[in-house]
Structure formats: structure tokens, C-alpha cells
Amino acid sequence: MMQRPRPERSSMRAEQRSAWSLTAPYAAFLLAFAAYPVFFALALVFMHWDLVTPPSFAGGDNVRLLVTDARFGRAVLNTFVFLAIHLPLQIVTALGLALALNRRLAFRAFWRATFFLPVVISGAVVAILWNALYATDVGLINNLLAKLGGSPIPWLTDPSIAMPAIAVMVTWKNVGFYVIIYLAGLQYIPQSCREAIELDGATAWQRFRHLTLPMLLPQTILVVTLSTINGFQLFIEPYVMTGGGPLRRTYSVVLYMYTNAFSYQKMGYAATIGVALALIIGAVVAAQRRVIGTAEAA
């Protein structure tokens, strides 16, 4: 046996040193722009602060206000309504488009780029664009409906339609991103497995149901998680398009937080809303994982 006493240790230390030096810039960035605000927000939960006068200790005031605030409750409910429409729609459209784009198709690269384009356009621009599409009397969509013999629909002014309309729009904007995720997942289904299930007697639907869909489960988990996190942060669309109306039905949690912070100058309460939102997101994502996890085991 050869004796190799210390080199392993020292080389490990050298490895650690270089690991630290390589991560240091990122760590510093993270500390400055993520960790610091997080701790600051946590501290603000127990403060009154109007941005002008120095912060003062508030004890449990903000938390007490939050649990009794009907407007906050409304905003949370609105966001759940949004997610209830957005999530299934996002999965179905992204998966459907990915399946279509995965075939041999003329101009495939063009189509892929086209569906990805809205992802990189600023949310405010998209919102302004869709404002024009959704406009009740001069909008493109109602124009089309009229040509087909339908009556105009008040997309953004009817309290029960406005949030679904925004959900459709957000789905459209993000679909390209999730299509990419599904397309990547589709590459991992071996060609021979597709052929094997065909020989095993599967119809096109059975192939999808018993091979494609279960094999895309990791991608679906990712799509659900990302679009949930993203959906809870709904802000720019109601801010630009509806201002939270009609009847506060499109008032999202982040919009309410923003209003408290910058319209009412209640930084402490806004921070409390933010922390509550983070807790809600964590709880919802954990619950989703548990549900999908048991579905996988079945």
C-alpha cells in the first residue's frame, strides 16, 4: 500500500478556499440585496414608519391590523381566484403548445421564438397592449366578437370577468417560458419507450395519458411551483389595467402592499403584508408538493 498522508487534506482546504473566493462576490451581492431587505422587512413588521419621520416601535399593531383587515382578506381571495384560473390554464396551454412544437413542423424555430417573445417584453407594455385588446367598445377582441355576431363583453369593467381576463392575459404572457420547460422534458422521453407503448397497444390518448404525462411530472411540478410563486406576486397588470377595480375584484396582495407603502406611507404595515404573503406562498407551494407527490406515488 502506498502511503499518501497529508496531500488530501491540504488539497481539500485549497478547494474550499477557492470555493469561498468564487462564491464571495455572489454572497456579498446576496447579503446586500436579499438578506438585508429580508431582515429589514422582518424588523419593520414591528414598526410604524412613514418614510419621513424616524421609525417608532409598534409592537403587535401591524399584525393585529392584518388579521382583521377585510381588504387584505379580499386581496388574498382575489389572488386565489386568479391562481384557480391561471394555473390549470397555464399547464394546459404550455403542455399543448409544447406537444405541438415538438412535432416535425415547418418553421419550428420561428414558432418557438414567437411564443417566447412575450416573456421578455416588459409586463407594463403587455398590460397596455391588452388594455387595447380588452377595451369594451373599440377593443380588438370585441370587434371580432361583433363580426361573429356576438355582443360586446365588458372584459375589464365587469367585476366577475375582470380577474379571469387578467388571468388569461398573464397566461399568454408567460406561456413561452413554460413551453421551453416542457419541451426540455419531452426530450427525456426515450424514442424506444414511445415505440414500446405503441406496440403495447396504446392509442394516441393512452400514449399521452400513460407515458408522456407521467414522464413530464417533474416539469409539471416546476410549472406549478413557478407559476404559483409568480401568480401570488401579481401586480403590474391590475396596477396598469384596472387599478384593482372594479369593486376591488382585481386588487392583488402585492398591489395592496404597494398602496400601503407608497400611497399611505405605512411602511410597517406594508412589510407585514409582505411577510404574510411570503408565508402564504410557502404554505401553498408545500401543500401543492404534497398533493402532487401522493399523486406520483399512486
Added chain:
Amino acid sequence: MPSISFEKVNKKFGDVSVVEDFSLHVEDGELLVLVGGSGSGKSTILRMVAGLESVTSGTIRIDDRDITHLAPRDRDVAMVFQDYALYPHLTVRDNLSLGLRLRRMPTAEINRRVAWAADMLRIESLLERKPKQLSGGQRQRVAMGRAMVREPLVFLFDEPLSNLDASLRARMRIEIGGLQRRLNTTTVYVTHDQVEAMTLGDRIVVLANGRIQQIGHPIELYRNPINRFVAGFIGTPPMNFVEGNLHRENDRVFFVSEGLRVQLPAERLPGSVPSKAMTLGIRPEDVTLADGKPTSGGAGAARLSGRVLLVERLGGTSHIHFDVGPHRLMAAVSGEDPPAVGDTVGIEVPSERVHLFAADGNALARAE
């Protein structure tokens, strides 16, 4: 009673013809091996039977049913893929049963078949595992089980053992052969490994460039290869070839090349030979070392002298490579005391074991 018949089957990919005029009848219960080099069209033929590849022209029948244009699911064939193609997200049990469930078979029957296959393949203890928790050999068994439970008309195997190590390959080869004989299911088995072909096949089809070279029982191909390609392909180690010419002296015929002269039994040669230029073939196991003993001269065996270049000792047998003039020959000899490198040894080539190939590669018809 399923048999498979191919009638003038052709396959082109674009302008490239990969299978040409493939006609063949596979008997009911037969295990037919398709063998050939890489790119010879073996997989393509198999996949045309499965319906995974379209047929450019010609007809494929299972029994009397024309399946040429049927969808794969309507053909009632099962295939074992080179990479096994197990469904990664399903347990072994579900891998076996999926095909039956898709066809809405009663649960009791599904369970009976799964239990039967698992017992036969000795994979009962693996039924609740996922494919990635299995070894290569176990995956191989599951893939076979998935084909078995279907009780299909036809089994198709596409190089099922090529991902296994040598010893496991030898074991699985024996298992597949035994299983096929017990089930008596008509089988087409693709391989590029001629040992697999020889040991498994009821008959072997040798392919080159999408064309059938020869069809026959393994021993027939070994004894009477129809051309130089088949002669070189079947048999390990491969046949020795020497280029040379035929010489007639009076009523005797010799194969002559530099450093080498073999008298041929005149009665073995047809009256007229297509060319004077010939290739002589002799299998390594037919070449013997002379040991200095006097040989039966005449047409019995030709005695050559060669210098030993390399000795590969395999234990019971050794492969001895030597130079005979400008030619390199190999002998496979038994015994544990082979000559040493550099020795000059006497070599005997029994003339009745010699194969002759004309310039076009075809074997001279031998009158036996």
C-alpha cells in the same frame, strides 16, 4: 400458427435504398436470426415487421394476414429493444401489465400472466421496483417479460444482449433460447454477434447492404458459405483468406500463391472455373500443426512452413498467427504447449477443408 412471410420487401430512406428485394418465409415457431454488419438493414427489417418503419414496396404477412400497412398496435407483435425501453416511471409489475391494461384485459387474467412471466424469468422479488433500481440483466428479463405476457403472435428482438457484459450475455443467450423453445413463439432475432446467431438460430439470414447473402441452418452456413462475405462473417475466429491462382498440371489442380501450394481434390472442382484468380479460404480450426510427423502426402493435406508471429493463449486452445510467405494465417489449436514466437513450424492444410472463392466473391460450387 403464425408464420411470417416477406415478399419482395424494399425500404428506402429518401433516395437511399437500405433493404432490397427481401423475400423470406419464417416458419411457425421458428427462431430466425438476422445477422450482418452495422448498417446492413437488420433493425430496419425488424421495425418494418413491428410497424415502426413504413414499407416502401412489397408485402409482409403474418400467416395469411397482410400487415404491411397496419398500425403497430394492430399487429399483435411484441418487441424487445436494445435499450430495453422499460417505462421509467412504472414499477416492474406495471411495466409488465401496462400493455394488458391498455387492452382492457380482466384483472384476474392480467395477474395470472404477470405471475406466470415473473416466475418463469425469476423476477418475482423485483416486481415492486422501478427500472432504475435494476441491474442490466434484470432489466433485460423485465423487457422479455413484457413481451411474454402479451402472448403475441411474434417476438422481435433487436440486439437484446448487446448492452450486457460477456458472461451475462452468454447466460442470457441460453435463457432466451430455452424460453423461445418452451413458448414456441415465432421469433425474429437481430444481432451482429455471430456466436449468438450460431447458437440461437434455427436458421440464420446473413445480410450485407440490405441484401440477403445466404439463408440456412447454422452448420450449413459454417460448412458451405455461399460467398466470401458469409465465409468471413460466420465462425470465430474468422476464416483465413489467401489470394492466388489455380494451376492445372496434367489431371491435378493446385492453388498457388507465393510461398504456398495446395493440391485440390480434382473431383471437388467444377469442370470449368469462372476465373483463374481465386481466393482460398481455410478456417483456423482446420489448420493443424505438423509436429514434424510425416504427412499423408498427395491431395490429402498440403504442408506449408510458417514463422510464428504471435501466440494468443486462451487456456484450452491457442490462436497462433504466422507468416507464410507474404500471407498471414491463423490456426486455432488445442493443447497447452503451443510453439513459441519466432519458431518456424510445419502447418497442414487439409485440402478437403479448403474453400475457394472466385474473383466475384462467390464460392465455387463443391461437388460433395
